[in-house]
Amino acid sequence: MPETAAALLPADEAGWRLEDYLRRGGYGTARRVVTTMAPGDVLAEVRQASLRGRGGAGFPAGAKWGFVPQGGSGPRYLCVNADEAEPGTFKDRLILLRAPHLLIEGMIIASFAVGIRNAFVYVRGEYGPAVRRLEEALAEARAAGLVGPGLFGTDFGLDVVVHRGAGAYICGEETAQLESLEGRRGQPRVKPPFPAVVGLFRSPTVINNVETVATVPGILARGADRFLGLGLPKDGGTRLFCVSGAVRRPGVYELPVGTPLREIIEVHAGGLPEGARLKAVIPGGLSAPVLLPGEIEVRMDVESLARAGSMLGSAGIVVIAEGTPILDVLMATARFYAHESCGKCTPCRIGTSWILKIVGRLRAGGGAPDDLDLVAGLAEGIKGRTLCPLGDAAALAIGAMAAKFRGELERAVAR
Amino acid sequence: MSYLPSAAALQRIEAALARYPERTAALLPVLQIVQDEAGFVGPEAETWVAAKLGLRPARVREVLTFYALFRRAPAGRHTLAVCRNVSCTLAGAEGLLDLIVAGLGIGPGQTTPDGAVSLDTVECLGNCDHAPCVQVDGVDRGPLTRESVAALIEELKSHA
Ligand SMILES: Cc1cc2nc3c(=O)[nH]c(=O)nc-3n(C[C@H](O)[C@H](O)[C@H](O)COP(=O)(O)O)c2cc1C
Ligand code: SF4
Ligand code: FES
Numbered sequence: 001m002p003e004t005a006a007a008l009l010p011a012d013e014a015g016w017r018l019e020d021y022l023r024r025g026g027y028g029t030a031r032r033v034v035t036t037m038a039p040g041d042v043l044a045e046v047r048q049a050s051l052r053g054r055g056g057a058g059f060p061a062g063a064k065w066g067f068v069p070q071g072g073s074g075p076r077y078l079c080v081n082a083d084e085a086e087p088g089t090f091k092d093r094l095i096l097l098r099a100p101h102l103l104i105e106g107m108i109i110a111s112f113a114v115g116i117r118n119a120f121v122y123v124r125g126e127y128g129p130a131v132r133r134l135e136e137a138l139a140e141a142r143a144a145g146l147v148g149p150g151l152f153g154t155d156f157g158l159d160v161v162v163h164r165g166a167g168a169y170i171c172g173e174e175t176a177q178l179e180s181l182e183g184r185r186g187q188p189r190v191k192p193p194f195p196a197v198v199g200l201f202r203s204p205t206v207i208n209n210v211e212t213v214a215t216v217p218g219i220l221a222r223g224a225d226r227f228l229g230l231g232l233p234k235d236g237g238t239r240l241f242c243v244s245g246a247v248r249r250p251g252v253y254e255l256p257v258g259t260p261l262r263e264i265i266e267v268h269a270g271g272l273p274e275g276a277r278l279k280a281v282i283p284g285g286l287s288a289p290v291l292l293p294g295e296i297e298v299r300m301d302v303e304s305l306a307r308a309g310s311m312l313g314s315a316g317i318v319v320i321a322e323g324t325p326i327l328d329v330l331m332a333t334a335r336f337y338a339h340e341s342c343g344k345c346t347p348c349r350i351g352t353s354w355i356l357k358i359v360g361r362l363r364a365g366g367g368a369p370d371d372l373d374l375v376a377g378l379a380e381g382i383k384g385r386t387l388c389p390l391g392d393a394a395a396l397a398i399g400a401m402a403a404k405f406r407g408e409l410e411r412a413v414a415r
Numbered sequence: 416m417s418y419l420p421s422a423a424a425l426q427r428i429e430a431a432l433a434r435y436p437e438r439t440a441a442l443l444p445v446l447q448i449v450q451d452e453a454g455f456v457g458p459e460a461e462t463w464v465a466a467k468l469g470l471r472p473a474r475v476r477e478v479l480t481f482y483a484l485f486r487r488a489p490a491g492r493h494t495l496a497v498c499r500n501v502s503c504t505l506a507g508a509e510g511l512l513d514l515i516v517a518g519l520g521i522g523p524g525q526t527t528p529d530g531a532v533s534l535d536t537v538e539c540l541g542n543c544d545h546a547p548c549v550q551v552d553g554v555d556r557g558p559l560t561r562e563s564v565a566a567l568i569e570e571l572k573s574h575a
Contacts, residue, residue: 075436084541085538085539085541086539087500087501087502087538087539087543088501088502088539088543089539089541089543090541090542090543090544092541093541093542118436124541125447125482125484126484126537126540126541126550126553127541128553128554129554129555161434161435163443163444164443164444164447165443165482165484166443166446166447166482166483166484166485167482167483167484167485167537168481168482168483169538180443181440182437182439182440183437183439183440183441183442183443183468183478184442184474184477184478185477185478185481186481186482201436201437201440242543242544243544244502244505244543244544244546245501245502245505245506245543245546246505250543250544250545250546251544252544282501286500286501286539316543318501318502318505318543320505321505324505328504328505328509329501329504329505331504332499332500332501332504333501335499336500336501336538336539339538340538342481
C-alpha cells in the first residue's frame with residue numbers, strides 16, 4: 001500500500017505547494033488526458049475502475065458522470081463537495097491541506113471527461129485554514145496556466161470558484177448544496193430531476209466528494225485495473241478511513257476498500273487504550289447504525305456493511321469503550337439531528353426534536369417507563385417519510401442505539 | 416444609523432458578485448464579507464445587502480437565520496466554539512464545557528459582560544482525531560485537557 005498511500009494522502013502538509021507537486025509528476029496525468037485522450041475514454045476508464053463515491057452514498061462515479069446529457073451548448077457544472085460535516089469524518093480536510101493540487105488535477109480530469117468548464121468547491125465554513133490553502137493552491141495553478149482557459153495548449157479550459165458554507169450539515173446533501181450555492185437556505189430539492197440533468201443554475205451538474213475527485217488522477221495514471229486490484233471488483237481502490245474515539249492512534253488511514261473493520265481498529269489505529277474494552281463501533285460516520293463488538297468482523301466496503309445492517313457512509317469509524325454510558329452517545333446523536341434537520345419535512349423536523357426532548361429527560365433522570373418505546377416509535381415514524389436521507393439516517397442511527405442497548409437504557413430509566 | 420462597508424470590503428463584495436453567473440448566488444459570500452468586517456450582520460447591513468443584490472429583505476433574513484455561523488448581534492472580541500458531538504463527547508467534552516461555563520461565567524450563546532468572549536457549542540468540527548476540541552476565533556485547538564482548558568480560559572480573559 002505505501003505506493004497508493006503516497007498517491008492520495010501525503011503524510012503531512014510540507015509538500016503541498018505547486019512546485020513540490022510538479023516535482024512529484026503532478027499535473028502530468030491531466031496533461032496526458034487532456035492532450036491525448038477522448039472524453040469518452042476517460043469516462044470508460046473511471047467506470048472500469050468501479051470508483052464508488054466517497055461522500056456517503058457510495059454511488060459509482062462513472063455511472064453518475066454518464067447521466068449528464070451529451071451534446072447541447074449550455075453550461076454544465078462540477079460541484080466538489082467539501083462540506084464534510086458528517087460527525088466522525090475528517091479526511092477531506094486533510095486532502096485540502098496536504099494535497100490541494102491533487103484535488104485540482106482531479107477536477108480537471110473529471111471536468112474534461114464530462115465536458116464541464118466551470119467548477120465550484122463547496123467547503124464548510126468551519127474549515128478556514130483548508131479554504132485558504134485551496135485558494136492559495138488555485139492561485140498558483142492559475143498563475144501557471146493549469147486552471148483557466150486553454151489548458152495544455154488545447155481549447156479545453158476550467159474555471160474554479162471556492163464557495164464557503166456557513167454552518168449547516170444539511171448542505172452536504174447534494175441538492176441542498178446546490179440551493180446554498182445559489183444563495184438560498186440549504187433545503188433539499190425534490191428528485192427527480194437529478195442534478196446530473198437539472199442541477200446548479202438549472203444546468204446539468206456533477207456533484208462528487210473531495211476524496212472521490214482526488215482519487216481520479218491515480219486511476220488515470222496507473223490504469224483502472226491496477227486501481228481495481230487494490231480493492232474489490234464492485235468497489236475499487238483504497239479509501240481514507242477516519243478513526244476516532246477510544247483508540248490509541250486516532251487518525252486517517254488509507255487502506256484497500258474491504259479491509260476488515262477489526263483490523264483497522266486493532267492494527268492500524270493501535271487498538272483500544274490500555275485496559276479499555278470495546279463496547280460499540282459506529283462504522284461510517286454518525287449516520288451509520290452502531291455495531292456491537294460481535295459485529296465487527298465485517299469488511300469495510302459498501303456492500304458488506306449494508307449486509308451487516310449498517311453502512312460504509314463516509315468511512316468515519318468511531319470506537320466506543322465500555323464505561324461510556326450509551327445515553328451520552330444517544331444524547332449527542334439526538335442533539336445533532338434535531339439541530340441539523342433543515343425543517344422542510346414535518347416527520348424529520350418534529351420527530352428529531354421530540355426524540356431529543358425525550359432522550360434529554362432520560363439522561364436527566366426523569367424518564368417515564370414507556371419513553372424507550374416512544375423513541376423507537378418516533379424513529380419508525382420518520383423512516384421512509386422524508387424528502388432527503390437525513391431523516392432516515394437519524395431514524396436508523398438512533399433506532400439502532402436504542403434497540404441494541406435496550407437493556408442498559410431500561411436500567412437507566414429505572415434508576 | 417445606516418450601514419456602509421469599507422472600501423476594501425466593497426471591493427471584495429464586487430469581486431464575489433462577479434464570480435457567479437447569477438448575482439443572487441453571491442449572497443453567502445457577501446454576508447460573510449460583511450460579517451468578517453463588522454463581526455455580525457445587523458438589520459442595517461441586511462437592508463444594504465438586499466438592495467445590493469436586488470433581493471427582498473426577507474430573502475436575506477431567511478438565509479441569515481438558517482446558517483449557524485452567521486451572527487445577527489455583535490459578538491465578543493474572541494469566540495470560543497466547543498464541539499460536543501460524539502467523538503468529543505467520548506473524550507469528555509461535556510465535562511470540559513462545564514469547566515468553561517464555570518470559568519467564563521456564561522453559558523453557550525452568551526458573551527461575557529466585558530465583551531471579551533462569546534461562547535458557543537457546535538456540532539462536529541471535523542477534527543475528531545484531536546478530540547476533545549474547540550475553535551478559538553476559527554482556529555482549531557485540541558486535544559484539550561482540564562489543564563489546557565484552564566489555561567485557555569485565562570488566556571481569553573487576559574485579552575479583555
Ligand atoms: C444529510 C447529508 C449530508 C451529507 N454530507 C455530505 C458531505 O459532507 N460530504 C459529501 O461528500 N457528501 C455528503 N453527502 C452525500 C451527498 O449527498 C452526495 O451523495 C455526495 O456528495 C456525492 O459525491 P460522491 O458520489 O463522490 O460520494 C451527504 C448526504 C446527506 C443526505
Ligand atoms: S429529511 Fe430532514 S433534513 Fe431532509 S429535507 Fe426533510 S426536514 Fe430537511
Ligand atoms: S466530534 Fe468533535 S470534532 Fe468531530
